[in-house]
Structures are given as C-alpha cells and as structure tokens.
Amino acid sequence: MVQIPNTSAASTPAQRSVPTSADVARLAGVSRATVSYVLNNTSAVRISEPTRRRVHQAAKELGYVPHAAARSLRAGHSRIVLLPAPAVPVGSLYSQFISDLQGALGRLDYTVVHYGTAGLRGDDAARAWAELRPVAVIVPGPGLGAEGVAVLKRSGARAVVTLGPERLEGAHTLLMDHEAIGHRAVEHLRVRGRRRLGIVVPEEPGLEIFSRPRLAGARRALRGTDATLTELPLAYDEESAARLAARRRELRIDGVFAFNDEYAMLLMRALQDDGVRIPEDTAVIGADDLTLGRLLRPRLSTVRLEVPSGRELAELVDRAVRDPGAAPETYRVLDSAVVHRESS
Amino acid sequence: MVQIPNTSAASTPAQRSVPTSADVARLAGVSRATVSYVLNNTSAVRISEPTRRRVHQAAKELGYVPHAAARSLRAGHSRIVLLPAPAVPVGSLYSQFISDLQGALGRLDYTVVHYGTAGLRGDDAARAWAELRPVAVIVPGPGLGAEGVAVLKRSGARAVVTLGPERLEGAHTLLMDHEAIGHRAVEHLRVRGRRRLGIVVPEEPGLEIFSRPRLAGARRALRGTDATLTELPLAYDEESAARLAARRRELRIDGVFAFNDEYAMLLMRALQDDGVRIPEDTAVIGADDLTLGRLLRPRLSTVRLEVPSGRELAELVDRAVRDPGAAPETYRVLDSAVVHRESS
DNA sequence: TTGAAAGCGATACCAG
DNA sequence: CTGGTATCGCTTTCAA
Numbered sequence: 085m086v087q088i089p090n091t092s093a094a095s096t097p098a099q100r101s102v103p104t105s106a107d108v109a110r111l112a113g114v115s116r117a118t119v120s121y122v123l124n125n126t127s128a129v130r131i132s133e134p135t136r137r138r139v140h141q142a143a144k145e146l147g148y149v150p151h152a153a154a155r156s157l158r159a160g161h162s163r164i165v166l167l168p169a170p171a172v173p174v175g176s177l178y179s180q181f182i183s184d185l186q187g188a189l190g191r192l193d194y195t196v197v198h199y200g201t202a203g204l205r206g207d208d209a210a211r212a213w214a215e216l217r218p219v220a221v222i223v224p225g226p227g228l229g230a231e232g233v234a235v236l237k238r239s240g241a242r243a244v245v246t247l248g249p250e251r252l253e254g255a256h257t258l259l260m261d262h263e264a265i266g267h268r269a270v271e272h273l274r275v276r277g278r279r280r281l282g283i284v285v286p287e288e289p290g291l292e293i294f295s296r297p298r299l300a301g302a303r304r305a306l307r308g309t310d311a312t313l314t315e316l317p318l319a320y321d322e323e324s325a326a327r328l329a330a331r332r333r334e335l336r337i338d339g340v341f342a343f344n345d346e347y348a349m350l351l352m353r354a355l356q357d358d359g360v361r362i363p364e365d366t367a368v369i370g371a372d373d374l375t376l377g378r379l380l381r382p383r384l385s386t387v388r389l390e391v392p393s394g395r396e397l398a399e400l401v402d403r404a405v406r407d408p409g410a411a412p413e414t415y416r417v418l419d420s421a422v423v424h425r426e427s428s
Numbered sequence: 429m430v431q432i433p434n435t436s437a438a439s440t441p442a443q444r445s446v447p448t449s450a451d452v453a454r455l456a457g458v459s460r461a462t463v464s465y466v467l468n469n470t471s472a473v474r475i476s477e478p479t480r481r482r483v484h485q486a487a488k489e490l491g492y493v494p495h496a497a498a499r500s501l502r503a504g505h506s507r508i509v510l511l512p513a514p515a516v517p518v519g520s521l522y523s524q525f526i527s528d529l530q531g532a533l534g535r536l537d538y539t540v541v542h543y544g545t546a547g548l549r550g551d552d553a554a555r556a557w558a559e560l561r562p563v564a565v566i567v568p569g570p571g572l573g574a575e576g577v578a579v580l581k582r583s584g585a586r587a588v589v590t591l592g593p594e595r596l597e598g599a600h601t602l603l604m605d606h607e608a609i610g611h612r613a614v615e616h617l618r619v620r621g622r623r624r625l626g627i628v629v630p631e632e633p634g635l636e637i638f639s640r641p642r643l644a645g646a647r648r649a650l651r652g653t654d655a656t657l658t659e660l661p662l663a664y665d666e667e668s669a670a671r672l673a674a675r676r677r678e679l680r681i682d683g684v685f686a687f688n689d690e691y692a693m694l695l696m697r698a699l700q701d702d703g704v705r706i707p708e709d710t711a712v713i714g715a716d717d718l719t720l721g722r723l724l725r726p727r728l729s730t731v732r733l734e735v736p737s738g739r740e741l742a743e744l745v746d747r748a749v750r751d752p753g754a755a756p757e758t759y760r761v762l763d764s765a766v767v768h769r770e771s772s
Numbered sequence: 773t774t775g776a777a778a779g780c781g782a783t784a785c786c787a788g
Numbered sequence: 789c790t791g792g793t794a795t796c797g798c799t800t801t802c803a804a
Contacts, residue, residue, distance in 0.1 A: 118775080
C-alpha cells in the first residue's frame with residue numbers, strides 16, 4: 085500500500101461524548117421513560133402527539149442512536165445469531181450459502197455475528213462464543229462436543245444448530261449426507277462401464293471431514309462388484325495435479341470421482357494436457373455443481389447436493405428459538421443427484 | 429429437507445438460569461469484586477492464593493461465562509469491528525480477503541461482526557450499525573455518505589475505513605485503483621497490435637462502481653490513438669455470452685478486456701464454441717488473477733491488483749483505533765500489473 | 773399522560 | 789487483602 089498525503093484541511097473535530105436517552109430527555113424536557121416509550125412505539129402507553137414530536141425532534145438533533153448492549157442487557161436476551169467461521173477454507177458454494185443465510189436471518193430481525201475462532205478449539209471456543217450470549221449458534225462442521233453444546237445452552241442460547249456430516253448430541257442437526265455423494269458418483273461411473281476407479285482425496289488439512297464419508301460411500305457402492313477403487317491424494321495446485329496425471333499409466337484408471345468440481349477441473353486439465361481423452365480414456369465426475377463446470381470442455385458431470393436455502397435454515401433457527409423446549413431435530417439435507425454432462 | 433424422527437430419549441433438561449458473577453461469589457463465599465479481580469487477573473490488586481482457587485473452582489462448577497454486553501457497557505467501549513456485507517455479490521477474491529481480514533483482526537483481539545444490511549441504505553444503515561457501538565467500521569464499496577460517517581463517529585466509532593474505488597470524506601480510505609486496471613488492460617492490448625477493442629460491461633446491477641472507472645481508464649489509454657473501443661454489455665450466464673459471441677462478425681473486434689477473469693472465462697468459452705481462435709482472431713484479457721485463469725486453455729492473461737493482505741488492513745484499523753485523532757489517511761492499493769499468459 | 777426508581781451484569785474506586 | 793457501592797444506558801413496573 086502507498087500512503088497518499090492527505091490534502092483535506094483539519095483532523096476530525098473533537099469527540100463529543102455519545103448522546104444517551106437521558107440527553108434526549110433533557111433536550112425534549114421530558115423523562116427518560118417517555119423517551120423510551122416514544123422511540124419504541126410502546127403501544128401499552130399513550131403519549132400525546134406534541135410530546136412525541138418534541139422527542140423525535142430532540143433525538144434527531146442530537147443524532148441519538150440507542151445502545152444495543154444496554155438494551156439487551158436490560159431485556160435479558162439478544163437477537164444475535166452466532167456463526168463461527170469454519171476452521172477450513174471452504175468452497176464458494178458455502179460462501180454463497182452463508183450469504184443467503186445472513187440475508188434471511190436479517191429479514192427475521194436477527195443480527196448475524198461471525199466469529200473468527202482463531203486458535204480456540206472445541207469447548208474453549210464454545211466458552212468464548214457464550215460471552216456474546218447469542219440466542220442461537222450455527223456451528224459449521226464438527227469441532228464442538230456435547231459439553232460445548234451444554235455450555236452454550238447454559239449461557240442462554242435457545243438453539244444450537246450444527247451443520248455438517250455428523251450428528252451432535254443435544255443440538256439440532258442439518259445432516260449433510262456426504263456418504264451418499266460418494267455413493268452416487270461412483271455408482272454412476274460403475275453403471276457406465278468403468279471398472280478401475282479412482283477417488284481424489286484432497287491433501288488440504290481439514291477436508292477429511294468431508295472426504296472420509298465420501299470415500300466410505302464410494303466403497304459401499306462397489307461392494308460385491310468386480311470394480312476397484314484407488315485413493316488419489318491431490319493438493320490444490322497445478323504441480324500436484326501434473327504429478328498425479330503422470331502416474332496414469334501405472335494406475336490405469338478409467339474413471340475418477342474428483343471430490344468436487346474444483347479438484348475435478350484441476351485434474352481434468354492436467355490429464356488433458358497429458359493427452360488423455362475425456363471421457364473416452366478416463367471419465368471424470370465432480371461434485372457441488374458449480375457454474376464453472378458448465379464452462380469446461382467437455383462439460384463436467386457432477387453430483388449436486390440439494391443444499392437447503394438460507395431461508396429454510398433461517399426458519400429452522402427461528403422455530404427453535406421460539407420453542408427451545410422441543411427435542412433436537414435432525415434433518416437430512418435433501419437427496420443428492422448426479423448431473424450427467426459430457427465428462428463421464 | 430427431510431426430518432428424521434429423533435430416537436434420543438428426552439428433550440433438553442430444564443433451563444437453569446444463567447449464572448452470574450454474583451452466583452460465583454456466593455458459592456465461593458467472597459464478594460463480586462473479588463470474583464472480578466480473580467477472573468480478570470487484575471494486577472493492581474493481590475488476592476490470596478486460596479481465595480483464587482475457591483473462585484476458580486466455583487466458576488468452573490457453575491459453568492460461569494462473563495457477559496460481554498455487560499462488560500462493554502461498563503467499560504464504555506467494545507472491541508467490535510463492524511463489517512457490513514457488501515450490497516453486491518462480489519467475487520471469490522473478496523471472500524478470500526474477508527476471511528483473511530477476519531483472522532487477522534481476531535488475532536488482535538477484535539470481534540468481527542458481519543452485518544447483513546438487508547434493505548437499509550446509506551445513512552439509515554449507518555444508524556443501524558451504530559447501535560452496536562463498534563470501535564471500528566469497515567465499509568466495502570460506496571453506499572455511505574459523509575453524514576453516515578459522522579453518525580458512526582458520534583456513536584463512538586474510533587475508526588471508519590472505506591474500501592473501494594471512491595474516497596470518502598472523514599474516513600480512512602483504501603483506494604482501489606480500478607481506473608488503472610482498465611488502463612493497463614487496454615494498453616496491453618493496444619501495444620500488442622490490437623486496434624478494434626471491446627470492453628465487457630457487466631449487466632449485473634451494482635457492479636457499475638467497478639466497471640465505470642475501469643471503462644474510464646480504458647478510454648484514457650486509447651486517447652490520441654487510432655484504436656476504437658466498444659462497450660459490450662454481458663450478463664453472467666451462458667445465453668448472454670452466446671448472444672454476444674454471435675455478434676462478432678458485425679462487431680469485428682480483435683481484442684477484449686473482459687472486466688474480470690470470471691466474465692473472461694464465460695466469454696472465451698462462447699467465442700471458442702463459435703470457432704473463434706484465441707488469441708489469433710481475438711485476444712482476451714481478464715482481471716483479478718484467479719487460479720481459474722491458469723487452468724483455462726489458452727491460459728488467461730489478466731490484470732492483477734496488488735490487494736492488501738488482511739493483516740495489513742487489520743493493522744491499519746488497529747492504528748486508527750489507537751489514535752483516533754489522526755487525520756484520515758488515504759492509501760492507494762499497490763500498483764496493478766498485467767500478467768501476460770496465452771490469451772492475448 | 774408522565775415521572776421516579778429499580779435493576780440487568782460487570783468493574784473499579786475507596787474504605788476498612 | 790477484601791467488601792461495599794456507584795456506574796454504564798436502557799426498559800418497565802408502579803405511582804402520581
């Protein structure tokens with residue numbers, strides 16, 4: 085970065101102290117209670133029109149903004165939904181989802197707080213989260229034990245929702261069925277006549293939570309058949325892909341499930357650069373159904389997971405908040421399905 | 429989503445009320461003050477070791493977690509850095525950056541709050557943000573006026589940083605030089621002998637803030653030359669790209685700056701599907717230097733913007749918070765540079 | 773219709 | 789070394 089000398093005249097004006105409702109009351113010539121009634125449109129109390137006007141006028145004049153912390157301290161609860169940042173760098177599919185979710189929760193009048201849990205893990209993290217007294221916590225992936233859930237509940241969280249491949253005792257669960265994804269992908273390859281199959285296993289740490297169940301599903305799909313399955317470790321960079329492609333003669337693989345569309349693109353590129361014809365020599369299928377896949381040549385086959393919309397999850401959270409006594413529900417995210425294009 | 433009947437025994441146990449420091453004090457047989465001293469390791473006061481132990485023991489036993497809102501109410505300030513979600517769906521480059529930034533701020537002990545500003549705009553939004561009494565606000569893109577900055581400052585924000593193509597009075601600015609990007613890209617095409625140039629202008633609303641300065645820079649690069657520049661409206665979907673590609677004979681364009689790598693990929697695909705050779709018939713250059721571009725064939729030329737690291741911005745914020753009196757600084761993000769690959 | 777006052781939870785001063 | 793207590797800003801009874 086290059087700093088540019090600032091030409092504007094003076095520095096910021098002296099910080100006047102932050103106006104409170106008492107200041108508004110003083111200026112309007114009423115009590116703090118009245119200010120509160122007027123600004124919150126309290127229906128239980130009727131305030132005369134002239135008074136309302138004076139209060140509003142005073143508030144505007146002072147640039148008064150209520151203090152959320154004070155309010156929620158008094159109220160005894162917040163509208164904060166805590167959304168810890170996932171430990172692993174996840175794909176664009178997830179970013180998209182989070183963005184949706186945030187919008188949907190906002191529309192239900194919740195405030196989404198992203199918490200970058202740098203360093204902390206498991207139940208330590210839960211304690212840090214609990215300090216914010218969130219009304220709900222949405223935990224992506226694992227990394228929280230039953231004890232962590234208890235801490236959050238004890239600190240007033242009315243809903244804890246976990247989002248990932250594993251169930252979590254005491255919490256609502258949105259179970260992403262990664263096992264089924266692996267099963268679908270490999271079954272697709274098998275049905276199309278492939279016998280020597282490969283499955284990409286990302287080397288990036290943290291992704292095992294997803295890759296392990298996908299691998300398990302893949303194995304299950306081949307049980308009792310004459311097809312074989314080889315694990316193909318792959319880091320997300322070109323050299324790694326080239327190295328893998330170079331091993332193709334030795335491996336003699338005719339079909340690959342590439343973990344997701346991004347790894348699929350990487351691998352497909354390396355194979356093609358090495359003279360492999362896709363899908364004739366080797367079929368490739370990804371997962372996640374990114375826009376990307378349609379732009380590749382051949383167009384990339386993929387497994388799409390019917391991920392819930394942000395609105396759906398937001399409503400689940402809202403229901404759980406309204407009825408915290410209800411037993412934790414487990415939802416299985418809707419079926420996955422193969423999207424067959426040209427690469428397989 | 430499909431709900432799965434829950435087999436686990438009972439619903440959650442009755443909510444015991446949230447333990448406070450008073451509860452800890454009572455259990456430990458000391459005063460609340462002592463609890464506070466012990467748990468915060470206050471160095472100004474010496475507490476006997478047995479007492480410390482009793483307090484810690486009691487806190488653990490009750491599962492006590494301090495209340496962040498109460499603390500910051502008392503303290504008169506928070507460690508919240510507010511990061512409003514950008515109004516426009518931005519690319520993966522930005523998501524990456526945000527993620528970095530969040531980590532870096534977390535390491536400096538700030539809490540990042542993402543605020544989905546659904547519906548609100550400009551100074552209304554600023555008022556909503558001010559309710560959280562953030563110590564700093566990082567505003568992506570425009571959408572905030574000088575009045576909004578004033579509201580935030582008045583409510584106690586010690587630093588307001590804006591991040592985008594435009595300067596903002598009263599706020600620190602990280603000025604992204606989009607004009608230079610357009611200039612660099614088009615200059616590159618011109619120097620390589622292209623004369624009938626095109627520039628992609630995304631039809632997606634909200635992207636004008638970026639596309640306008642890029643267009644201006646492109647025009648500037650051609651001033652006084654014999655080259656021409658045609659605006660090419662393009663929506664981010666395949667039909668739109670196909671339609672644009674179909675007009676190529678009429679347009680007779682031999683070089684395109686495609687706004688960014690994602691639009692470039694889309695357009696390149698459509699052109700290639702239509703039999704256009706790249707770069708022989710038409711050169712294409714993108715921007716943002718996504719990993720994506722290296723995987724295309726031909727490899728995509730691009731303009732890279734030396735975007736600051738999350739750590740750098742976090743430190744800028746931290747400096748501004750420590751010294752709020754300082755005049756707003758404007759940083760120009762480091763030079764952009766053409767990354768010449770095969771598509772141009 | 774309005775005002776006085778209690779209290780949410782944590783902290784820091786001042787006495788003891 | 790430890791305990792009382794005022795205070796942060798706001799909401800909400802209860803009285804007037």
